[in-house]
Amino acid sequence: MKRFFLFLFSILIAGEADIVIKNGTVWTVNKSNPTAQAIAIKNNKIIHVGSNHTIQSFIGDHTQIIDAKGKLVLPGFNDNHVHFESTCRIVTGLNLMDVHEEKPFIERVRSVHERFATGVWITGGLWSAYEAWGLSSIGEEGRKAKKDFFKPHRKMVDKLIGDRHLFIQRFDRKIFFANGNALKAAGITKTSPDPPNIKVERDRRGNPTGILSGSGVQNHFGTIIPPRSWEQRVWESEAVLKRCAQYGVTSLSDMSDSRQREIFYHLRNEGKLTARIHSRGYLDQWEKMAEFGIKKGAGDEMIRLGTVKAWIDGIMGNSTARFYEPYSHNTNEFGLWRKIMFPWRSKNGGRDLQSNLEYLALKADSADIQLSVHAIGDAANGYLLDMVDRLIKHNGEKDRRFRLVHAQVINPKDYERFAGKNIIAEVQPYHCTDDMRWMEERIGHERSKGAYPFRSLWDSGAVVCFGSDSPGTNASRYPLNPMLGLYAAVTRQTLEGNPEEGWFPDERITIEEAIQAYTLNSAYASHEENIKGSISVGKLADVVIVSENLLEIDPVRIKDVEVVTTIFDGKVIYQKD
Ligand SMILES: [Zn+2]
Known part of the structure; x- marks a missing residue:
C-alpha cells in the first residue's frame, strides 16, 4: 500500500514525460531493479523505470513515445580511456593503415581532400601497417625481412589535390611522403641540395618523387606544417562526437591536452557537446589544480575534472x-x-x-x-x-x-x-x-x-x-x-x-559483468555512479537501444550488434535509419 502511494506521488510530482520508451527489454545495471519494460524521461533525467502498464500514467499529449519493439535497452556506454584528439585526427584525417596499393591510396586521399577545408594540410597516413602485420605474428621480424613496401609517388596525387599540402608517413615512421606543394614549401626542388639529414628520392631527371627518409624529415616538416586551426579542431571534434553517438558512447574519459578541454567547453556552451567528458590533467599540474580547488569529482555533469x-x-x-x-x-x-x-x-x-x-x-x-x-x-x-x-x-x-x-x-x-x-x-x-x-x-x-x-x-x-x-x-x-x-x-x-x-x-x-564495466563501473571510476551508469530514477537520461539482445545471443555475435537509438541528456541524438 505504502509503495502504491509513493508511486502515485512520484507521478504527481514528475508529471508528463518528454520521452517514453516502451516494449523494451530493459537491462538497468541497477542491482535492486535489474529488468524493466519501460522508461520515462523528463528534461534530462529518468523519472520512471517500470512496465508497459505503469508507464501509461507518464504519457501526455506532448510525450514522444519510442517503441523499442522488444529490443535491449541499456544505460549509455562510458568509455574509460579515449585519446580524443588523436581519434579526431584518425577519424577525420588520412588513415592509411590498411592501405598498400595505388588505387585505394588515391581514393583515400581524395575523400580526405574533399572533406577538409581549404588550406588544411593532410597529414597522418601510416600506410602499410597491415601489410607489415600480416607478415609475421611477432611483427618485428617480418618488418626486417620485407624491403618492398608500397611506395606512393607524387604523380598519384599532385593533380588530384591541387594546391593543398600533403605530408604523411609510413607505419614505421621511417619513410615519408610529401606532395609537390609540400615539397615546395619545404624548399625541396629539382635543383636544391638535400636538406641536412634528409634523403630525397629523385627520378632519373632529378625530380623529387615525394619519398623522403632520414632523421631530419620530421623536424624539418614540423616547422613548416601550421598547427591545426581552432575551427578545424572544433569541426573534427564534432565529427568524433557524432561517431560516439552512433556507438552509444554517452560518456568518455579523455586523455588529450588542455586545448581539447577548451574545445569541449566551447561545444558545451554551444549546446553541441553530446557526450559527457572526464578530462585529466598531468600529475605535475596537481598544485595548480589544488590552487583552483579542483579535487576528485570536481566539475559538473557535462565536464568532470x-x-x-x-x-x-x-x-x-x-x-x-x-x-x-x-x-x-x-x-x-x-x-x-x-x-x-x-x-x-x-x-x-x-x-x-x-x-x-x-x-x-x-x-x-x-x-x-x-x-x-x-x-x-x-x-x-x-x-x-x-x-x-x-x-x-x-x-x-x-x-x-x-x-x-x-x-x-x-x-x-x-x-x-x-x-x-x-x-x-x-x-x-x-x-x-x-x-x-x-x-x-x-x-x-x-x-x-x-x-x-x-x-x-x-x-x-x-x-x-x-x-x-x-x-x-x-x-x-x-x-x-x-x-x-x-x-x-x-x-x-x-x-x-x-x-x-x-x-x-x-x-x-559474463556479458552482464562486461556491460556493467562499460557503464556503471566507468561512472564509479570518475566518482559519478550516483548520477549516471545505470537506468535508475533520478539519474541522467543517457540511454541506448541496441539491435540484439546481448544477454542472450551467441557471444561470437556480440561484435556485430549495433546501436539503433542513442539518448543523451534526455534527447535523441542518434537514430539508425
Ligand atoms: Zn592510452
Missing part, C-alpha cells in the same frame, strides 16, 4: 612494458621504467625517477586529487600496488579510487593485494583480442596467464571498468565501438573467432 594522469612504464608493442623477469624473446630486456617523468620539474634532487612520480603522487593524493597511472608490465603494476599502500600509510584511508591504467599483465601473486583498496582497473579489453596473436612469444605461456586478467581482477576486489583506448598505435586501431570491448571480454577471441574456446578462457567474464 579532478583527476591527474602519469605513466610508469612503456607498452607491449615495442617491449618497453616493465616486467619482473626478462622478455621471453629477448632475455636481456626487462622493459623500462618511464625514464623521464617530468624532467622540467625535477624537484626531487637525488631521488630516483620512480620516486619522482611517487613524490608528486603523494602530494596530489594529499590534496584529494584522483590519481591515474599507466602500467602495462607486471612489475609496473606491482610497483603501483606498493605505491597505493604507501599512499594509504601517508595520507590515510579515504575514497581515493586510484586508477590503475590498463592493468594489462598482473603477476598472480599480486591479485590478493587489490582487496579492500577500491582500486580501479582501467581496462581496455580489446587489447586482449589484438595482442593475443603475439603475447606468448613475448612473455611466454606462464606469464600470459596474468595478461588481461578480467576475471581475476574482478574477483580480486578491483573495480574493473572498460573503454577503448581509441585510436590505438601505429600498428593497430582500437575502435571506439563498445561492442568490440564487450566481445573481447566475454569471448577472449580474435575478431576471426580464434582460439575457439578463448585465450586463457578462465579469464572471461
Whole structure:
C-alpha cells in the first residue's frame, strides 16, 4: 500500500514525460531493479523505470513515445580511456593503415581532400601497417625481412589535390611522403641540395618523387606544417562526437591536452557537446589544480575534472612494458621504467625517477586529487600496488579510487593485494583480442596467464571498468565501438573467432559483468555512479537501444550488434535509419 502511494506521488510530482520508451527489454545495471519494460524521461533525467502498464500514467499529449519493439535497452556506454584528439585526427584525417596499393591510396586521399577545408594540410597516413602485420605474428621480424613496401609517388596525387599540402608517413615512421606543394614549401626542388639529414628520392631527371627518409624529415616538416586551426579542431571534434553517438558512447574519459578541454567547453556552451567528458590533467599540474580547488569529482555533469594522469612504464608493442623477469624473446630486456617523468620539474634532487612520480603522487593524493597511472608490465603494476599502500600509510584511508591504467599483465601473486583498496582497473579489453596473436612469444605461456586478467581482477576486489583506448598505435586501431570491448571480454577471441574456446578462457567474464564495466563501473571510476551508469530514477537520461539482445545471443555475435537509438541528456541524438 505504502509503495502504491509513493508511486502515485512520484507521478504527481514528475508529471508528463518528454520521452517514453516502451516494449523494451530493459537491462538497468541497477542491482535492486535489474529488468524493466519501460522508461520515462523528463528534461534530462529518468523519472520512471517500470512496465508497459505503469508507464501509461507518464504519457501526455506532448510525450514522444519510442517503441523499442522488444529490443535491449541499456544505460549509455562510458568509455574509460579515449585519446580524443588523436581519434579526431584518425577519424577525420588520412588513415592509411590498411592501405598498400595505388588505387585505394588515391581514393583515400581524395575523400580526405574533399572533406577538409581549404588550406588544411593532410597529414597522418601510416600506410602499410597491415601489410607489415600480416607478415609475421611477432611483427618485428617480418618488418626486417620485407624491403618492398608500397611506395606512393607524387604523380598519384599532385593533380588530384591541387594546391593543398600533403605530408604523411609510413607505419614505421621511417619513410615519408610529401606532395609537390609540400615539397615546395619545404624548399625541396629539382635543383636544391638535400636538406641536412634528409634523403630525397629523385627520378632519373632529378625530380623529387615525394619519398623522403632520414632523421631530419620530421623536424624539418614540423616547422613548416601550421598547427591545426581552432575551427578545424572544433569541426573534427564534432565529427568524433557524432561517431560516439552512433556507438552509444554517452560518456568518455579523455586523455588529450588542455586545448581539447577548451574545445569541449566551447561545444558545451554551444549546446553541441553530446557526450559527457572526464578530462585529466598531468600529475605535475596537481598544485595548480589544488590552487583552483579542483579535487576528485570536481566539475559538473557535462565536464568532470579532478583527476591527474602519469605513466610508469612503456607498452607491449615495442617491449618497453616493465616486467619482473626478462622478455621471453629477448632475455636481456626487462622493459623500462618511464625514464623521464617530468624532467622540467625535477624537484626531487637525488631521488630516483620512480620516486619522482611517487613524490608528486603523494602530494596530489594529499590534496584529494584522483590519481591515474599507466602500467602495462607486471612489475609496473606491482610497483603501483606498493605505491597505493604507501599512499594509504601517508595520507590515510579515504575514497581515493586510484586508477590503475590498463592493468594489462598482473603477476598472480599480486591479485590478493587489490582487496579492500577500491582500486580501479582501467581496462581496455580489446587489447586482449589484438595482442593475443603475439603475447606468448613475448612473455611466454606462464606469464600470459596474468595478461588481461578480467576475471581475476574482478574477483580480486578491483573495480574493473572498460573503454577503448581509441585510436590505438601505429600498428593497430582500437575502435571506439563498445561492442568490440564487450566481445573481447566475454569471448577472449580474435575478431576471426580464434582460439575457439578463448585465450586463457578462465579469464572471461559474463556479458552482464562486461556491460556493467562499460557503464556503471566507468561512472564509479570518475566518482559519478550516483548520477549516471545505470537506468535508475533520478539519474541522467543517457540511454541506448541496441539491435540484439546481448544477454542472450551467441557471444561470437556480440561484435556485430549495433546501436539503433542513442539518448543523451534526455534527447535523441542518434537514430539508425
Ligand atoms: Zn592510452
